Amino acid sequence: MKTFFTAAAFCAAAASASASTLSGSELFEGTFVFDNDLETIGFELTSDALFTATSYGYSGGTSLMGDTITGGGFDTIFTLFDSDGRILVRDDDGGIGFDSMISMFLGAGTYSLVISQFSNDVIGSYLANGYEQDGLGGLSFTTVHGCSQGGFCDVDADNRTGNWAVELSAELSLPAVPVPASLPLMLAGLAGFGVMRRKKK
Template structure:
């Protein structure tokens, strides 16, 4: 009985420590408040993982949530910062993105890289509002709802943060999305086993006491 009790308590403790959080694909959408507005998102990576940051602002498409996004949004730029606020990557036009049906240009971002466990911040802005090498340094301005070829755009965006533990929009514009994934099925099973075991132990004690 002591052995079984130890196993049950270990299962409960493992879940409490958060070891069961699964990676998730998280979608955001909304609008910039103005051409120099800066959208900011924080995300957490539980272990070294290949994270993808993908916009559907310019050419539209279907995001990770299965939502069809219309074309016509602004030309986005992203900057990725580590927990210390140091820029570790940036991207203007991503490779492999579809061309806009009207302009023929592929100006969405599509960034993918293996990064270590930790908390990160990603900024999304309209071309050509480039952000600095440190998070505290801010962005230079010069954003526009007209793309590099002179075509008018609007303020809407859709942005995916893929293969992370959690992600939230922390500033800028309007928007919705983000979530905290539930524990994996195996973790839930361990938790249930632990609770069942503790219940049986309590009943055994009550029977012995009676």
């Protein structure tokens, strides 16, 4: 399943808090218009899970669901926040090339993954603080890298596009089956019975 987003105002995205339940894998794609655009993807985990977020926008690739993504997009930063808007983890180039990747165990709850372009980082430790390149001054902040177009330049001065593609996946943890309290005693008793039987032979 593909979900498409256009670049939207960050505050509106954060306020909507439309976190859908994440189970299995889901691919999200969209396009930034300005260098300092942000995209927020809210999701909910119904139980403990191994959560993975993988960017394909810069280098391209094939998603877990078999979707082919064309590269050429910008250098991403992932920042994962908990339900209180507090940073859990940030990643810049943990994926292939300049793509981001996060993989970690998370408990049941609601989370937000914010996508930004390098080097537009959150200020401090909370989402409510905003981002370093917010405002008119950050609309084309990557032009300092020296590419020939008016934005979406990587640190190697290569021209990139505003396209991004992110796959989220969750491998839910199965609850442990409780062991009856009497089972260890019963097994020990059976073991003792076996020893007694062997001694009688």
